[in-house]
Amino acid sequence: MQASQTVKEQQRAYTERLLTALGEQLNARDISAVLVGTQDGRPALDVIDSRCRMRRVFVHLSFCWFYWGDQDDERVSFLQMAHAVDQIEQAAKDGWHDGEQGDLTVDLDKILDAYRG
Numbered sequence: 528m529q530a531s532q533t534v535k536e537q538q539r540a541y542t543e544r545l546l547t548a549l550g551e552q553l554n555a556r557d558i559s560a561v562l563v564g565t566q567d568g569r570p571a572l573d574v575i576d577s578r579c580r581m582r583r584v585f586v587h588l589s590f591c592w593f594y595w596g597d598q599d600d601e602r603v604s605f606l607q608m609a610h611a612v613d614q615i616e617q618a619a620k621d622g623w624h625d626g627e628q629g630d631l632t633v634d635l636d637k638i639l640d641a642y643r644g
Contacts, residue, residue, distance in 0.1 A: 546584070
Protein backbone atom coordinates (compact mmCIF):
# COMPACT_ATOMS: atom_id res chain seq x y z
CA MET A 528 0.00 0.00 0.00
CA GLN A 529 1.38 3.38 -0.97
CA ALA A 530 1.87 6.00 1.71
CA SER A 531 0.16 8.60 -0.50
CA GLN A 532 -3.20 6.84 -0.31
CA THR A 533 -5.81 8.65 1.71
CA VAL A 534 -7.64 6.92 4.52
CA LYS A 535 -10.79 6.76 2.38
CA GLU A 536 -8.85 5.08 -0.45
CA GLN A 537 -7.40 2.56 2.00
CA GLN A 538 -10.85 1.87 3.44
CA ARG A 539 -12.31 1.39 -0.04
CA ALA A 540 -9.52 -1.02 -1.00
CA TYR A 541 -10.05 -3.02 2.21
CA THR A 542 -13.81 -3.08 1.62
CA GLU A 543 -13.28 -4.37 -1.93
CA ARG A 544 -10.92 -7.11 -0.68
CA LEU A 545 -13.47 -8.23 1.91
CA LEU A 546 -16.30 -8.29 -0.64
CA THR A 547 -14.16 -10.09 -3.21
CA ALA A 548 -13.26 -12.80 -0.69
CA LEU A 549 -16.91 -13.14 0.34
CA GLY A 550 -18.02 -13.31 -3.29
CA GLU A 551 -15.49 -16.01 -4.16
CA GLN A 552 -16.67 -18.18 -1.28
CA LEU A 553 -20.36 -17.65 -2.05
CA ASN A 554 -19.81 -18.45 -5.73
CA ALA A 555 -18.00 -21.65 -4.71
CA ARG A 556 -21.23 -22.59 -2.87
CA ASP A 557 -23.37 -21.89 -5.96
CA ILE A 558 -24.67 -18.56 -4.63
CA SER A 559 -24.39 -15.95 -7.39
CA ALA A 560 -22.36 -12.96 -6.16
CA VAL A 561 -20.88 -10.14 -8.27
CA LEU A 562 -18.76 -7.21 -7.08
CA VAL A 563 -20.32 -3.90 -8.17
CA GLY A 564 -20.14 -0.21 -7.43
CA THR A 565 -23.25 1.69 -6.38
CA GLN A 566 -24.34 5.01 -7.86
CA ASP A 567 -22.76 6.80 -4.92
CA GLY A 568 -19.48 4.92 -5.46
CA ARG A 569 -19.67 2.38 -2.64
CA PRO A 570 -18.45 -1.15 -3.36
CA ALA A 571 -21.09 -3.83 -2.89
CA LEU A 572 -21.77 -7.44 -3.71
CA ASP A 573 -24.91 -8.25 -5.71
CA VAL A 574 -26.15 -11.58 -4.30
CA ILE A 575 -29.05 -13.53 -5.79
CA ASP A 576 -31.31 -15.51 -3.44
CA SER A 577 -33.21 -18.76 -4.06
CA ARG A 578 -36.15 -16.78 -5.48
CA CYS A 579 -33.90 -14.97 -8.00
CA ARG A 580 -34.11 -11.69 -6.07
CA MET A 581 -31.03 -9.55 -5.72
CA ARG A 582 -29.76 -7.84 -2.58
CA ARG A 583 -26.63 -5.83 -2.18
CA VAL A 584 -24.23 -6.85 0.56
CA PHE A 585 -22.21 -3.95 1.94
CA VAL A 586 -19.38 -3.62 4.43
CA HIS A 587 -19.69 -1.46 7.54
CA LEU A 588 -16.08 -1.00 8.60
CA SER A 589 -16.82 0.74 11.90
CA PHE A 590 -18.80 -2.24 13.19
CA CYS A 591 -16.93 -4.96 11.25
CA TRP A 592 -20.14 -6.10 9.53
CA PHE A 593 -21.31 -7.44 6.25
CA TYR A 594 -24.92 -6.28 5.94
CA TRP A 595 -27.71 -6.68 3.41
CA GLY A 596 -30.46 -4.73 5.19
CA ASP A 597 -31.21 -2.85 8.37
CA GLN A 598 -32.76 -5.67 10.41
CA ASP A 599 -30.91 -7.48 13.20
CA ASP A 600 -30.75 -10.71 11.20
CA GLU A 601 -29.37 -8.92 8.12
CA ARG A 602 -25.83 -8.40 9.33
CA VAL A 603 -22.92 -10.55 10.39
CA SER A 604 -19.37 -9.88 11.53
CA PHE A 605 -16.72 -10.16 8.84
CA LEU A 606 -14.08 -10.95 11.47
CA GLN A 607 -14.99 -14.64 11.22
CA MET A 608 -15.27 -15.02 7.45
CA ALA A 609 -16.34 -18.68 7.45
CA HIS A 610 -19.27 -17.92 9.77
CA ALA A 611 -20.20 -14.85 7.69
CA VAL A 612 -20.25 -16.93 4.51
CA ASP A 613 -22.44 -19.55 6.22
CA GLN A 614 -24.90 -16.90 7.43
CA ILE A 615 -25.16 -15.10 4.09
CA GLU A 616 -25.48 -18.39 2.22
CA GLN A 617 -28.33 -19.45 4.51
CA ALA A 618 -30.07 -16.08 4.18
CA ALA A 619 -29.83 -16.31 0.38
CA LYS A 620 -31.14 -19.89 0.39
CA ASP A 621 -34.04 -18.91 2.69
CA GLY A 622 -34.75 -15.87 0.51
CA TRP A 623 -34.28 -12.19 1.28
CA HIS A 624 -36.91 -10.42 3.37
CA ASP A 625 -39.75 -8.91 1.36
CA GLY A 626 -39.75 -5.18 0.79
CA GLU A 627 -37.12 -2.56 0.21
CA GLN A 628 -33.56 -3.17 1.32
CA GLY A 629 -32.70 -1.08 4.36
CA ASP A 630 -29.37 0.68 4.65
CA LEU A 631 -27.11 1.28 7.64
CA THR A 632 -24.95 3.97 6.09
CA VAL A 633 -24.23 7.09 8.09
CA ASP A 634 -22.58 9.92 6.19
CA LEU A 635 -20.23 11.37 8.78
CA ASP A 636 -19.34 14.27 6.47
CA LYS A 637 -22.95 15.52 6.67
CA ILE A 638 -22.86 15.31 10.46
CA LEU A 639 -19.58 17.25 10.55
CA ASP A 640 -21.00 19.88 8.16
CA ALA A 641 -23.96 20.41 10.52
CA TYR A 642 -21.59 21.32 13.35
CA ARG A 643 -19.41 23.55 11.17
CA GLY A 644 -22.42 25.59 9.97
